[in-house]
Amino acid sequence: MIRFVLSRVAQTAAVLFTVSVIIFALMRMIPGDPVLMLLGDDFTEDAYRQLRARLGLDRSIVTQYVFWLRNILQGDLGDSVLLHDRVVTLVWDAFVPTLTLVVASMLVGVVIAVPSGLVAAMRKDSAWDWGSMGFAIFVYSMPSFWKGIVLIWVFSVHLGWFPAVGYVHPWQDPWQGLWKLVLPAITLGTFFSGLVARIIRSSLLEVLDQDYIKAARARGVRRAALVYRHAMANALIPVVTIIGLQFGTLLGGAVLTETVFSIPGMGRLTVTAILNRDYAVVQGAVLLGVCAVVLVNLVVDLTYAFLNPRIRLA
Amino acid sequence: MARSIRVDDLPLAAPTPGPSAAGAAAPRGRSRWWRRFARNRGAVFGLGVFVATLLMAVFAGVLAPYDPVAQGVGPANQGPTWTHWAGTDSFGRDMLSRIIYGARIALVVGVLAVLLAMVIGVTLGLVAGYYGGWVDVVIMRVMDGLFAFPIIILAIAMMAVMGFGVKNVIIAIAVGFIAPFARVTRGDVLGVREEPYIEAARLAGVSGPAIIARHVLPNVLAPIIVQAALRVSGAIITESGLSFLGLGPPPPTPVWGSMIAEGRNFIVMAPHISTIPGIALMVTIVGLNLLGDGLRDTLDPRLKR
Amino acid sequence: MSAAEPILEVANLVVELAGDDGMLRAVDGVSLSIGRGEVVGLVGESGAGKTLTAEAMLGLVRCPPGRVTGTVRFHGHDLLELGERELARIRGKEIAMIFQNPGASLNPVFRIGDQVVESMALHLPGARRDLRQRAADILQRVGIPAARTRMRDYPHQFSGGMAQRVMIGMGVSCTPSLLIADEPTTALDVTIQAQVLALIRSLAREMGMAVLLVSHDLGIVSQMCHRVIVMYAGRVVEQASIGTIFRAPAHPYTRALMACLPGLDGVARLGTIPGVMPGLTAVPSGCRFHPRCAVAEPRCAVEEPVLRDVGDAHRAACHLARRAGEGPRVQAAAMSARNGEPG
Numbered sequence: 001m002i003r004f005v006l007s008r009v010a011q012t013a014a015v016l017f018t019v020s021v022i023i024f025a026l027m028r029m030i031p032g033d034p035v036l037m038l039l040g041d042d043f044t045e046d047a048y049r050q051l052r053a054r055l056g057l058d059r060s061i062v063t064q065y066v067f068w069l070r071n072i073l074q075g076d077l078g079d080s081v082l083l084h085d086r087v088v089t090l091v092w093d094a095f096v097p098t099l100t101l102v103v104a105s106m107l108v109g110v111v112i113a114v115p116s117g118l119v120a121a122m123r124k125d126s127a128w129d130w131g132s133m134g135f136a137i138f139v140y141s142m143p144s145f146w147k148g149i150v151l152i153w154v155f156s157v158h159l160g161w162f163p164a165v166g167y168v169h170p171w172q173d174p175w176q177g178l179w180k181l182v183l184p185a186i187t188l189g190t191f192f193s194g195l196v197a198r199i200i201r202s203s204l205l206e207v208l209d210q211d212y213i214k215a216a217r218a219r220g221v222r223r224a225a226l227v228y229r230h231a232m233a234n235a236l237i238p239v240v241t242i243i244g245l246q247f248g249t250l251l252g253g254a255v256l257t258e259t260v261f262s263i264p265g266m267g268r269l270t271v272t273a274i275l276n277r278d279y280a281v282v283q284g285a286v287l288l289g290v291c292a293v294v295l296v297n298l299v300v301d302l303t304y305a306f307l308n309p310r311i312r313l314a
Numbered sequence: 315m316a317r318s319i320r321v322d323d324l325p326l327a328a329p330t331p332g333p334s335a336a337g338a339a340a341p342r343g344r345s346r347w348w349r350r351f352a353r354n355r356g357a358v359f360g361l362g363v364f365v366a367t368l369l370m371a372v373f374a375g376v377l378a379p380y381d382p383v384a385q386g387v388g389p390a391n392q393g394p395t396w397t398h399w400a401g402t403d404s405f406g407r408d409m410l411s412r413i414i415y416g417a418r419i420a421l422v423v424g425v426l427a428v429l430l431a432m433v434i435g436v437t438l439g440l441v442a443g444y445y446g447g448w449v450d451v452v453i454m455r456v457m458d459g460l461f462a463f464p465i466i467i468l469a470i471a472m473m474a475v476m477g478f479g480v481k482n483v484i485i486a487i488a489v490g491f492i493a494p495f496a497r498v499t500r501g502d503v504l505g506v507r508e509e510p511y512i513e514a515a516r517l518a519g520v521s522g523p524a525i526i527a528r529h530v531l532p533n534v535l536a537p538i539i540v541q542a543a544l545r546v547s548g549a550i551i552t553e554s555g556l557s558f559l560g561l562g563p564p565p566p567t568p569v570w571g572s573m574i575a576e577g578r579n580f581i582v583m584a585p586h587i588s589t590i591p592g593i594a595l596m597v598t599i600v601g602l603n604l605l606g607d608g609l610r611d612t613l614d615p616r617l618k619r
Numbered sequence: 620m621s622a623a624e625p626i627l628e629v630a631n632l633v634v635e636l637a638g639d640d641g642m643l644r645a646v647d648g649v650s651l652s653i654g655r656g657e658v659v660g661l662v663g664e665s666g667a668g669k670t671l672t673a674e675a676m677l678g679l680v681r682c683p684p685g686r687v688t689g690t691v692r693f694h695g696h697d698l699l700e701l702g703e704r705e706l707a708r709i710r711g712k713e714i715a716m717i718f719q720n721p722g723a724s725l726n727p728v729f730r731i732g733d734q735v736v737e738s739m740a741l742h743l744p745g746a747r748r749d750l751r752q753r754a755a756d757i758l759q760r761v762g763i764p765a766a767r768t769r770m771r772d773y774p775h776q777f778s779g780g781m782a783q784r785v786m787i788g789m790g791v792s793c794t795p796s797l798l799i800a801d802e803p804t805t806a807l808d809v810t811i812q813a814q815v816l817a818l819i820r821s822l823a824r825e826m827g828m829a830v831l832l833v834s835h836d837l838g839i840v841s842q843m844c845h846r847v848i849v850m851y852a853g854r855v856v857e858q859a860s861i862g863t864i865f866r867a868p869a870h871p872y873t874r875a876l877m878a879c880l881p882g883l884d885g886v887a888r889l890g891t892i893p894g895v896m897p898g899l900t901a902v903p904s905g906c907r908f909h910p911r912c913a914v915a916e917p918r919c920a921v922e923e924p925v926l927r928d929v930g931d932a933h934r935a936a937c938h939l940a941r942r943a944g945e946g947p948r949v950q951a952a953a954m955s956a957r958n959g960e961p962g
Contacts, residue, residue: 018459141599146592215724219738220711252466274474309773
């Protein structure tokens with residue numbers, strides 16, 4: 001187990017390194033001279049050279065990367081040109097609503113997916129199976145931004161049940177916060193449920209085909225115990241992994257969903273920053289998003305190892 | 315149990331070559347595959363949707379009743395009527411024409427992005443898997459890094475760097491899909507690499523690239539095709555997402571994602587502007603997903619249940 | 620030896636599986652019976668339908684997509700008529716079954732002890748604590764050293780042989796009257812095979828438990844069983860006591876199987892059966908064995924032979940098999956002539 005943990009931690013470090021190189025390379029590819037952009041129209045040759053030296057742009061690319069990485073590791077992501085604030089603060093403030101939406105969507109998704117995947121697997125090829133898998137592929141294929149608009153149209157404009165837009169931190173005003181979170185979480189959560197329900201179904205079907213299920217049946221284990229204890233305990237191990245690995249997909253979906261519901265999250269921050277060529281903010285947002293994904297993947301891997309006695313006891 | 319011989323282990327005296335031996339195997343395999351595919355109702359539906367979208371894209375010029383970018387061909391924000399089946403948008407443009415032309419952008423971006431990603435990813439995967447060693451390590455570590463990016467976030471970052479436009483959308487999405495192709499390919503190459511016929515070719519002095527192209531690639535093609543089919547819908551969704559955020563092809567290009575975004579401001583008085591392009595997008599995606607699932611279930615025996 | 624009092628009687632059992640183009644008959648009209656305390660071998664090549672026959676008896680074939688017809692009489696019930704609930708009361712309690720791949724037959728995420736106790740708690744009264752004690756005793760009895768400690772281990776920490784001992788222990792934990800052992804030693808090393816078989820034999824004798832031993836290994840069957848049933852392509856082709864079958868096999872397929880065994884004198888006389896068993900999609904006309912049969916006559920390709928008496932408690936499905944003393948038998952394989960007449 002310890003060896004497994006160490007190797008996964010090392011792998012995560014390697015991935016983070018590659019990610020940092022990719023992001024650094026992307027930032028270097030931005031067309032135009034950053035020095036000229038900072039100086040504006042009016043400047044002297046000397047001022048240009050000074051600023052260039054201060055930014056470290058006269059050093060080798062490797063040195064530049066090292067400086068860049070050192071700043072980031074010290075928590076310095078630079079300042080926003082436009083919003084006149086530290087990027088770290090801006091990005092973190094935007095990350096919280098996004099993360100809230102992702103977690104709420106995961107809950108909604110699992111609550112829908114577990115029963116529908118279960119019923120589909122247990123009654124394979126029945127109307128239940130067709131129904132729940134049809135629903136799954138339907139909600140999975142609906143673009144989340146469009147689904148959000150349709151939900152607003154139906155539940156806000158027509159029925160007036162839920163607020164159309166806006167965001168309140170659920171721990172500042174739990175009632176308002178959750179209320180405003182309902183439609184966005186359903187939007188993204190149904191997408192997630194489609195994904196997870198299909199995985200639960202196929203994972204359960206695979207497990208139900210295993211020898212130990214047949215052997216347990218041959219010992220007189222009842223159908224309910226067979227499915228809920230013997231099969232689920234095995235089927236949920238890969239499901240937990242895949243749910244975790246979809247964190248990145250959900251984060252991407254949240255960026256789009258937020259825009260529909262005017263939630264001040266990572267999506268809005270990034271898009272505004274891009275349109276304003278506020279690259280430090282773009283970089284900070286992407287960096288935080290990807291790091292979150294990588295770290296969640298690590299946690300998922302370790303959870304998998306813990307759930308699976310073969311690895312836990314190795 | 316010294317005296318026990320298993321019946322199964324015994325050598326068969328003569329493998330009787332019947333009439334249904336090697337020669338007949340290939341066509342039988344293909345028609346078998348087609349029958350399995352045809353029985354998958356979802357996959358057939360998906361194929362139908364894909365072909366319909368394809369025809370719509372190819373014959374957009376013939377099918378579209380109006381110029382998709384011409385403003386004021388009808389009153390603004392009008393719901394579906396006999397003259398404008400899908401209504402008009404806020405500039406008085408014909409929605410149906412824009413949707414039909416939108417299929418063109420969606421398919422071009424979706425298919426080209428996946429093809430580009432496939433060519434690069436498969437090449438990297440072949441090289442990494444076949445040569446192994448530090449080449450493998452370097453390529454696959456980079457792929458791990460790319461894989462960590464959620465596709466839409468990577469595409470957003472790429473668009474930020476490269477600027478807008480159809481070509482850049484294709485490149486941005488393609489970069490996001492390289493890693494899965496490289497991983498799938500490499501995994502299969504590792505298996506094929508040890509086959510005796512590869513060893514034989516190597517001993518016969520065939521060069522590495524020639525072996526890869528002639529002997530390795532054909533043997534790892536099926537899962538790559540499945541992967542490609544499954545990714546086209548993702549590429550189209552990503553393109554729509556970028557367009558929805560305003561990071562796609564610039565206006566007035568008829569793109570489904572931007573049309574949905576435009577309609578958002580008129581959701582109360584003219585809900586058709588958002589909803590109708592969304593239905594087109596959704597039907598396309600459902601179709602592609604069903605088609606991809608069908609191909610996976612019938613082509614890739616490892617994933618078959 | 621004939622079974623005096625059958626505890627299990629299978630009649631006309633048909634198992635059909637869903638194929639690409641409709642239903643395929645994998646087991647086609649099998650009838651057999653097992654007496655109290657009797658050890659019966661079910662023999663045939665893989666694909667002959669032995670395992671499906673055994674699984675169908677316990678209602679383990681999933682229907683749909685499969686279909687099972689016929690009758691399986693056990694203690695006055697037809698098991699095929701029973702619902703899942705009643706069957707669950709019989710499985711493990713009255714009839715236990717162990718499988719070919721012991722490593723895969725234990726749930727990988729539960730501890731061994733919990734699995735043994737679970738199957739006992741399903742059928743036996745008593746507090747969980749007492750059951751744990753009894754489980755430990757049983758595991759000790761089937762030869763698991765330090766059973767108490769090992770109960771806390773997971774299946775992957777057991778070797779194949781040890782896992783099969785656990786399966787056997789679980790099987791006999793509720794003292795069933797019949798144990799179905801489906802290729803119980805096929806996945807094990809030769810030395811372990813002998814130990815596991817000896818264990819099954821001694822437990823059967825101790826508990827007066829009948830055993831249906833499914834195997835493709837005539838050698839194993841000859842050491843374990845009182846009676847043998849030979850299957851080929853979904854049908855029973857011959858059944859007789861172990862002595863009869865070795866002295867006077869009546870079906871050419873049985874003879875061919877025996878020709879594959881090394882001789883008692885230790886001199887290998889390896890024969891082989893030409894060809895392969897037909898698949899379910901291409902069942903030959905007439906006698907299903909005729910394409911591979913050394914003595915087939917023209918009518919064998921047309922008329923399907925029925926299973927009929929060819930001796931005392933000896934039945935075979937072959938046109939050429941003759942009742943004892945009914946005149947000269949068609950001499951096919953030299954060895955059957957050498958062995959003389961049954962009776």
